[in-house]
Amino acid sequence: xxxxxxxFIFESFPVRGALVQLENTWQRMQQDHSYASPVSEVLGxxxxxxxxxxxxxxxxxxxxLQISSNGPLGTLVMQSTDGLSLRGMSTAxxxxxxxxFADLVTGARCAVTxxxxxxxxxxxxxxxxxxxxxxxSLENYFAxxxxxxxxxxxxxxxxxxxxxxxxxxxxxxxxxxxDWSRLGYLxxxxxxxxxxxGATPGLLHRLFPEDDIRVFEPATAxxxxxxxxxxxxxxxxFLGESETRAALVETGQVDVTCEYCGKVRSFDAVDVSxxxxxxxxxxxxxxx
Ligand SMILES: [Zn+2]
Numbered sequence: 001x002x003x004x005x006x007x008f009i010f011e012s013f014p015v016r017g018a019l020v021q022l023e024n025t026w027q028r029m030q031q032d033h034s035y036a037s038p039v040s041e042v043l044g045x046x047x048x049x050x051x052x053x054x055x056x057x058x059x060x061x062x063x064x065l066q067i068s069s070n071g072p073l074g075t076l077v078m079q080s081t082d083g084l085s086l087r088g089m090s091t092a093x094x095x096x097x098x099x100x101f102a103d104l105v106t107g108a109r110c111a112v113t114x115x116x117x118x119x120x121x122x123x124x125x126x127x128x129x130x131x132x133x134x135x136x137s138l139e140n141y142f143a144x145x146x147x148x149x150x151x152x153x154x155x156x157x158x159x160x161x162x163x164x165x166x167x168x169x170x171x172x173x174x175x176x177x178x179d180w181s182r183l184g185y186l187x188x189x190x191x192x193x194x195x196x197x198g199a200t201p202g203l204l205h206r207l208f209p210e211d212d213i214r215v216f217e218p219a220t221a222x223x224x225x226x227x228x229x230x231x232x233x234x235x236x237x238f239l240g241e242s243e244t245r246a247a248l249v250e251t252g253q254v255d256v257t258c259e260y261c262g263k264v265r266s267f268d269a270v271d272v273s274x275x276x277x278x279x280x281x282x283x284x285x286x287x288x
Pocket of ligand 1: 225226227257258260261262263
């Protein structure tokens with residue numbers, strides 16, 4: 001049950017939930033990066049949260065969680081498809097150990113974008129960053145922006161990350177305040193040591209020993225980057241021919257590294273000519 005999301009419902013309350021654990025997916029995401037531990041922790045929380053949100057989508061599409069801050073976190077992007085193909089990265093610079101979440105994300109803007117891949121415009125919701133944590137920020141977002149009362153607990157270390165999301169379901173008799181608080185309290189007791197064997201029904205029963213829980217088929221998560229040669233060529237065209245050729249001058253090739261998966265794509269003078277060949281090329285003969 002490693003790298004999976006396990007959906008469930010409570011038999012006695014109108015509350016649904018999902019438990020996630022990411023191991024290989026999470027380790028692959030950190031490969032080619034050397035994130036300081038406060039950054040890696042937030043990135044792991046983002047990976048767990050984004051996969052929980054993606055798994056709750058009722059349609060094909062993708063979820064992107066993006067944080068842009070003036071703090072040391074810089075930009076953080078985490079994407080998951082409804083089928084749990086994940087990728088994510090942060091542009092974080094030097095970060096002191098022990099820095100608080102609030103200081104890491106100073107002046108942050110945070111958004112959740114849901115893209116159905118159709119002609120409809122992607123839906124974007126603004127997440128107000130709470131100083132406590134990403135989990136608290138997202139709980140607040142669910143309550144205020146999508147009117148779904150939620151409990152969210154997120155955990156992360158170098159080896160794996162995970163989390164649990166509980167959401168009240170609309171339309172049914174509401175759960176009492178006391179029971180809702182109790183479930184939130186128990187969800188928040190999720191610890192790293194609990195989840196190293198994956199998102200299992202046994203773990204749910206340990207977290208909520210007094211409650212009847214029905215679990216559904218787990219879904220498998222994987223790391224998958226959506227970069228491609230064609231997309232990189234589009235980036236070069238966006239940069240413009242003179243910028244691209246200027247980069248060629250120094251080493252004879254332009255290397256473009258994907259920030260998500262670390263794949264390097266190299267373009268020499270011939271490649272660059274081909275990329276711009278369907279555009280009006282000025283002075284290209286000088287290269288031959
Ligand atoms: Zn890539």
